[in-house]
Amino acid sequence: MQYQTILKKMKTELNDVVQYYLDVENDVLNLNQLLGREIEISFEGYQCLCCGKEKKIFRQGYCYDCFYESAAVGDWIMNPELSRAHLGIEDRDLEYEKEVQLKPHIVYLALSSNVKVGVTRKTQVPTRWIDQGATKAIEIVEVPNRYLAGITEVALKNYVADKTNWQKMLKNEVLEADLIEEREKLKAYIPEEAQPYFLGNNGNVTEIEYPVVQYPTKIKSLNLEKTPVYNGKLMGIKGQYLLFEDGIVFNVRNNEGYKVIITVR
Incomplete structure (x- = not known):
């Protein structure tokens, strides 16, 4: 399964275990159901969440100009x-x-x-x-x-x-x-x-209980600009982070405005 999206922070629902949802093109992905699955994240570019232009993201999903002009930030x-x-x-x-x-x-x-x-x-x-x-x-x-x-x-x-x-x-x-x-x-x-x-x-x-099969013992953050294609097994979700088996963690919120293709195997 393959999904295209412009990343925005994951939506959440407080149940016995927190449910996580990611908006993808024409669909919503329940990420809890992907635990234990291989996931590939491929970086395709940027799109400012404010002006919609394909400009490099500066902070919080906004390009430089919008970050210093928008009332929302x-x-x-x-x-x-x-x-x-x-x-x-x-x-x-x-x-x-x-x-x-x-x-x-x-x-x-x-x-x-x-x-x-x-x-x-x-x-x-x-x-x-x-x-x-x-x-x-x-x-x-x-x-x-x-x-x-x-x-x-x-x-x-x-x-x-x-x-x-x-x-x-x-x-x-x-x-x-x-x-x-x-x-x-x-x-x-x-x-x-x-x-x-x-x-x-x-x-x-x-x-609050989180959907985590295995917590990492050593941690390394995924930087999509340095590693534009990453593949790993999803072992948990906590905060706004995806936790992978190899200790890689991916902060979805810090990558708002990044265009990605997510492949689930």
Whole structure:
């Protein structure tokens, strides 16, 4: 079976085991069903996810020009504390920014390699946690806009990590931690403006299982520009990574906008 596609991040569904789906030309591929199969990935070129032109991808599936012009990749995406739509101040497109920033946001703790703090729109729970390869996650605050979530994350990352060790996450080298207990420790450090939104009564810890037959012990990332044709046996999927038997891992999200042919044997 052969599929052509312009890569976009895998869609996910939280069940007993996370289900992964990849949009391919005129179809959707359930990747869980491909575990144990030989898969060839052949790099064919680029297509910007914003302008649609066949231009080299710069970051996040966008060409250089679109990355610095599109409202969808403003600085406030990676740094929520820079959000200004609640003040009526435009970054690149105020209407778009209001639409995204002035919605309920969650600040959370996730356990992926270690305990980390993060921010996501409420509508992106639990998708964001799955994309990070978290095995457990819990909400800390639910605030009405992205700015409040951003300043809360900035305050809390003085006391807890805000990054995942992606290699440990993929090897399943995950520290044990009581997320409810960790949340209680952080309560005192939440900014005054966000204190009323603390979710102290929420004891729900989301647990996430991934479709992995075999975790790698050594890891090497697949770079399609250096290795335009790769063939390997799929042994697992975690976060936005495909895990292969030979220790090669492929970050689908980091390759958004890449045109590929996927052959399943």
